[in-house]
Amino acid sequence: MFNRLTLVAAALMAVAAPAYAAKDSITLGMVLEPPGLDPTSGAAAATDEVTYANVFQGLTRFGPEGQVEPDLAKSWDISPDGKVWTFHLHKGVTFQDGSPFDASVVKFSLDRINAPGSTNAQKPLYAEIEKVEVIDPLTVKIILKAPVGDFAANLAWGDAEMVSPKSIKDEATHPVGTGPFMFKDWVKGDKVDLVAYPGYWGEKPKLKKVTFKFISDPTAAFAAMMSGDVDAFPNFPALETLKQFENNPRFKVMIGNTQGETLLSMNHRNKYLADIRVREAIAHAINRRDIIDGAMFGYGTPIGTHFPPFSKDYVDLRSLSAYDPALSRELLKEAGVKDLKLRLALPPPAYARRSGQIIQQELKAVGIDVEITNLEWAQWLSQVFKNHDFDLTIVSHTEPNDIGIYARPNYYFGYDNPGFQGLMKRLTVETDKTKRAAMLREAQAIIAKDYVNGFLFQLPKTGVANAKIMGLWKNAPTQANDMTQVYWKD
Structure with missing residues (x-):
């Protein structure tokens, strides 16, 4: 009898074992689908979010x-x-x-x-x-x-x-790297699947499969998390629902920092926006607190220049562009500008679409008529970033330490300041940390005083995940969803 019971128990345990096996796959939600998967041949942050450190x-x-x-x-x-x-x-x-x-x-x-x-x-x-x-x-x-x-x-x-x-010609659609995960497939408009690379040279990842699921709509993102169709959303777009996740033991909410300076970018090729008085007028018409509260539900740190507030070299220059609609109207009058009409091209992220609606009303209050056009990400990259066909746009620049973009006159917003360009050249070759810090502070002041763009807020990292998932990054020092140390807790 003992042997028979033992055999039955062993059989039952064998049948039940898979239910208790550690989970080795994960599905991550992403707002934007990358236009390609070669990070060395394009500007889309979503490409790095899939491939950086993984592939x-x-x-x-x-x-x-x-x-x-x-x-x-x-x-x-x-x-x-x-x-x-x-x-x-x-x-x-x-x-x-x-x-x-x-x-x-x-x-x-x-x-x-x-x-x-x-x-x-x-x-x-x-x-x-x-x-x-x-x-x-x-x-x-x-x-x-x-x-x-x-x-x-x-x-x-x-x-x-x-x-x-060997694989470079197909890198954008079938990436081949040296990382712990290898490309499996890409269902356009839906997902990208990665699987563990058996021949990986370093520490093997705990996960066998990673799926990046593309969900741009905040309501759909909330539903996917609640249903379990998505296990984690490292940059969750439905900020108004975060409290529901915080109060639910199934989930954890991770609020961290990103390198994402969120801008109302202005095209200096537009004859009106080439006038510093018009750019300053636009800057003073914007109430950063209205945007952070209305578009970001209180998440985000206001900024007055293109530099992360958590950096030791950050200079608080918000007072230069403080909310002052009366001053905005005076500056427009001084510039001889009346009944100005501008086009605002918005990419898909909720922060851009929601901020755009608020800014449209605030600029209308000072006499600037703004026409909004919503673009898909590929359209934005082609029309705005590449072909410079826009007046205003809203986007977060999530690359690390990227103030140097203001030294590129052919960059999408077209700021051309030889003095700033010279400063960046000196910064590039300077190795003394004290001197570099001073140069970075000077650079921040130049672009703030030139009102190059409307400096809105530092994008927060608002992550939501199943409470059993370990190893996800809280902060985003670069554009990445690094899955190399991620695992499910038993």
Whole structure:
């Protein structure tokens, strides 16, 4: 009898075992679908949110608190003059198509950034690279024209991740990297599936499958979380419902920081917006508190320049563009502008659409008529970012330490200030931390006093997840959903 009962119990346990097995897959919600999956050939943050640290890796990477860490390079040496960086690579690394990763791939990847016809969105970050030399398969030397104070951090951007010469032609639709997860499929308009790469060179991830589910509508995002169709939403769009998740033990809410300066960007190619008085008038017509309360339900930190408020080098310049509609009307009168009509092009995120409605009314109150056009993300990238066909737009710039974009006269908002450009050139080659800090403070003041854009708020990271999910980033020091340390708690 004892043996029979034991066998029955063992059989029952065997049948029940799968129910208690640790979960090894996860579905993440994302508001925006990437237009492509090659982070080295475009500007969309959503591309990095899927691929950064998961599919692709760089010589260095950003950690969860923004620290620069070794990645495919296990270490590096810097010459005394700061112009020669020698990287020592990990041994035995392969791409997910089986091809080897070595120093020749580093040369290929970095040369490709600055090659004629390159569509890399951050080419200026790597403009000081003079040449890349292969010393041996595991050693590569990068020679700079001049020292670059943030070079290790620049290499941590998704734009500098390593790509395989063998698979480069299909990278946008079928990405192949060296990371712990490999691309499985992409159902356009719905999801991207990644699966664990069996040949991964480093610490194996605990998850076997990651699905990124694209849900742009806040109501649908709430329903998906509540039903369990989505396990986590690292940047949850339905902020008005966060209290419901906070009061439900099934979930956890994670409020953190991002690098996302949210702007009312102005096109300086428009003859009216080229006038600093008109830009200042627009800035004084905007009530940041109305936007944060009305569009963000109280989440977000007001800003007065393009720099994260949690940075030690941040300067609070909000007073320069304080809410003052009477001053706005005076400035417009001084500029001789009456019955101004402007086009406001809005991308899909809820923060942009909701902020746009509020700003439309606030500008109307000072005599500026704003026509809103809602664009899908691919449309926004083509029409606004690439072709500069807009007057105003609202978008969060989530790239880390990106104040240097104001030194690019061909950038989408078209700010052209030679003095600022010279300052950024000096900052690039400056290695002294005290001097760099002073330059960053000066840069913040220049763009605030030039009223380049309407500086609205720092985008918060509002994450919602199943309470049993561990390892998700609370903060977003870069555009990433790093799944390498994520697991389900028993």
